[in-house]
Amino acid sequence: DAMVIQNPRYQVTQFGKPVTLSCSQTLNHNVMYWYQQKSSQAPKLLFHYYDKDFNNEADTPDNFQSRRPNTSFCFLDIRSPGLGDAAMYLCATGAPWSAKNIQYFGAGTRLSVL
Amino acid sequence: AQTVTQSQPEMSVQEAETVTLSCTYDTSESDYYLFWYKQPPSRQMILVIRQEAYKQQNATENRFSVNFQKAAKSFSLKISDSQLGDAAMYFCAYRSALLDFGNEKLTFGTGTRLTIIP
Numbered sequence: 001d002a003m004v005i006q007n008p009r010y011q012v013t014q015f016g017k018p019v020t021l022s023c024s025q026t027l028n029h030n031v032m033y034w035y036q037q038k039s040s041q042a043p044k045l046l047f048h049y050y051d052k053d054f055n056n057e058a059d060t061p062d063n064f065q066s067r068r069p070n071t072s073f074c075f076l077d078i079r080s081p082g083l084g085d086a087a088m089y090l091c092a093t094g095a096p097w098s099a100k101n102i103q104y105f106g107a108g109t110r111l112s113v114l
Numbered sequence: 115a116q117t118v119t120q121s122q123p124e125m126s127v128q129e130a131e132t133v134t135l136s137c138t139y140d141t142s143e144s145d146y147y148l149f150w151y152k153q154p155p156s157r158q159m160i161l162v163i164r165q166e167a168y169k170q171q172n173a174t175e176n177r178f179s180v181n182f183q184k185a186a187k188s189f190s191l192k193i194s195d196s197q198l199g200d201a202a203m204y205f206c207a208y209r210s211a212l213l214d215f216g217n218e219k220l221t222f223g224t225g226t227r228l229t230i231i232p
Contacts, residue, residue, distance in 0.1 A: 105158050108158065
């Protein structure tokens with residue numbers, strides 16, 4: 001049973017053409033995270049939400065934006081993708097102040113930029 | 115700021131043997147959580163095991179156990195009876211126990227790629 005669902009699994013876009021990645025969850029977790037992961041590297045946190053409260057990492061480029069219209073959904077918008085933005089994008093959810101306090105990850109969206 | 119170091123980019127082990135992946139971290143906090151996450155090729159990242167820093171007892175989950183040395187800031191993962199399905203990238207991660215939003219995020223190490231030799 002998928003709990004954190006990312007769509008699409010693979011996305012191809014053109015240089016400079018805006019793209020949106022989506023994430024949904026069935027866990028009803030307060031916190032949702034977006035990570036960028038390049039080949040064989042650790043995931044790099046871009047931003048995260050606690051409900052509607054938004055926390056942007058200091059080194060996240062302005063080219064990356066996010067929206068969370070409700071508890072279940074979160075979107076990552078890349079306004080003008082460059083070649084360096086080709087990566088796996090991971091969504092995760094968590095209830096960090098609960099007893100379990102672990103993050104649950106989606107399968108990721110692999111973004112290619114042509 | 116906390117840092118997590120995994121000094122072994124790649125490891126390999128014979129099927130059914132035991133392997134230990136190392137992780138060290140740096141923090142000035144006294145209370146925190148440590149995790150090992152597994153990321154198989156083209157599959158999602160899942161939690162392997164979790165340790166609370168205030169607990170002296172090492173966590174175990176079936177074939178997976180940790181050696182948590184708080185004073186040395188070391189958190190190694192031992193996989194016993196290695197299976198082909200254990201082949202994956204393994205990430206060590208740190209999380210503060212502070213309750214405010216922003217401090218609950220994970221700090222990952224650079225990962226260790228584990229290969230299982232049949």
